Amino acid sequence: NTTEASSSEQSHLIVVSNRLPVTLTRGEDNMWSAKLSSGGLVAALSGLKKETSFRWVGWPGGDFSADDRVKIDSLLGENSCSAVYLDDETAELYYNGFSNSILWPLFHYHPGEINFEEADWEALPDSLLEVVQDGDLVWIHDYHLMLLPRMLRTMLDGRGLKSVKIGWFLHTPFPSSELYRILPGVLSADLLGFHTYDYARHFLSSCARILGLHTSPDVHVGTFPIGIDPDKFSEALETDAVKARLGHFEQQFRDTQVVVGVDRLDYIKGVPQKLLAFEELLARHPEYVGRVVLVQVAVPSRGDVEEYQQLIVSVSELVGRINGRFGTVEYTPIHFLHKSVDFTELVSLYAISEVCLITSTRDGMNLVSYEYVASQQKRHGVLVLSEFAGAAQSLNGSIIINSWNIEEALSMSADQRLANFTTLYRYSSTNSRPAPKARVVVLDYDGTLSATKSIPEFARPSPL
Numbered sequence: 001n002t003t004e005a006s007s008s009e010q011s012h013l014i015v016v017s018n019r020l021p022v023t024l025t026r027g028e029d030n031m032w033s034a035k036l037s038s039g040g041l042v043a044a045l046s047g048l049k050k051e052t053s054f055r056w057v058g059w060p061g062g063d064f065s066a067d068d069r070v071k072i073d074s075l076l077g078e079n080s081c082s083a084v085y086l087d088d089e090t091a092e093l094y095y096n097g098f099s100n101s102i103l104w105p106l107f108h109y110h111p112g113e114i115n116f117e118e119a120d121w122e123a124l125p126d127s128l129l130e131v132v133q134d135g136d137l138v139w140i141h142d143y144h145l146m147l148l149p150r151m152l153r154t155m156l157d158g159r160g161l162k163s164v165k166i167g168w169f170l171h172t173p174f175p176s177s178e179l180y181r182i183l184p185g186v187l188s189a190d191l192l193g194f195h196t197y198d199y200a201r202h203f204l205s206s207c208a209r210i211l212g213l214h215t216s217p218d219v220h221v222g223t224f225p226i227g228i229d230p231d232k233f234s235e236a237l238e239t240d241a242v243k244a245r246l247g248h249f250e251q252q253f254r255d256t257q258v259v260v261g262v263d264r265l266d267y268i269k270g271v272p273q274k275l276l277a278f279e280e281l282l283a284r285h286p287e288y289v290g291r292v293v294l295v296q297v298a299v300p301s302r303g304d305v306e307e308y309q310q311l312i313v314s315v316s317e318l319v320g321r322i323n324g325r326f327g328t329v330e331y332t333p334i335h336f337l338h339k340s341v342d343f344t345e346l347v348s349l350y351a352i353s354e355v356c357l358i359t360s361t362r363d364g365m366n367l368v369s370y371e372y373v374a375s376q377q378k379r380h381g382v383l384v385l386s387e388f389a390g391a392a393q394s395l396n397g398s399i400i401i402n403s404w405n406i407e408e409a410l411s412m413s414a415d416q417r418l419a420n421f422t423t424l425y426r427y428s429s430t431n432s433r434p435a436p437k438a439r440v441v442v443l444d445y446d447g448t449l450s451a452t453k454s455i456p457e458f459a460r461p462s463p464l
């Protein structure tokens, strides 16, 4: 909001997240290259990047030598990114430990996976703060950086920088106060954003019940269900590369219906449940054996955390068992890809599938659901969506499941599919930018929610 900038300097939007949106790799020629990473946060913000310029501050992953850092800084600079480097020990404590062994399982209702021994409460990096100037808008993302608003505010106050606006958006669920009370914590931003009304409600009741906080008229709490950039998918479907790949799949699967699953290999995604449901489908309906395949892309994730290592073992075992049980020389029931696939492959897989199966046991939003809809303009495939994903609250037209009802999806009539698709596509292509129709709620004196009519100026999608 330029009117509030105290100097003649132009205001900037600075996005801060744990991870930068790119993954770096070193080629055989020793040169570094950057590829867009996967994950909800990147999918959500890549659309915004088209219309708003901002600098993105975060961790590039890994530990790098001083020489490499110079090369990487220049590569990132070309992409409007600034790196915050973490040494291996800090990354272990802050990323594998505090963020992914405590906050992540806690926020996804997996208390059994919480490992408090990994905690280091002081490990948040303060070098994130170096780029901020007065008048800037700092938009902090996700559970890793929950404490950053307060740290930043204290530092800014100390330096007399009073015109910095701070927003914080959570990409995960926010759990009930009954679970959250396991972990104490506070925030100090101007605007706090959540995907759904329930997450915001849980947050506010945690403030009231755990902190006894019944009044904070300056802090706005809003629900801002994020979306994707759907044009990216419709445009990709028109490219020669996708058309060629799709043609190949149409041949390969000419007598077979494809069910697709795309997930980071994370215990919150319910991949074992999905495999068991598929096994059950083949066991109960022998007529589907040889006629239906599950193509499951399982993107490797957080491999240094023990719970993720165990998951790889149990998922591999399940895939082997089911393929061994129902497979033949000609037929492999589950095509399991433990890797990320490039964008052409991803869009082609979405487009060839009759069904997309999302079985998360908890999921902040789940943007795979939106990506699938955006890729299904011809086939009108069926979206089977877990009721525990935030997206289930917006995507009418999907089959909302708890008990993984994929049977219904495979036999749905073309008319019903078209009707469902039309509803889904209308929603996902009109709610594709962060915040345009968000409802803002204010933390009332008695800790309850009350709606306000408009979004504060600083929360608009193109604030600067």
Ligand code: G6P
Binding pocket: 018, 019, 038, 039, 040, 041, 142, 171, 172, 301, 302
């Ligand atoms: C989720 C989180 C993101 C995170 C992504 C990938 O979508 O909400 O903040 O970046 O997973 O996880 P990773 O640990 O690889 O960054």
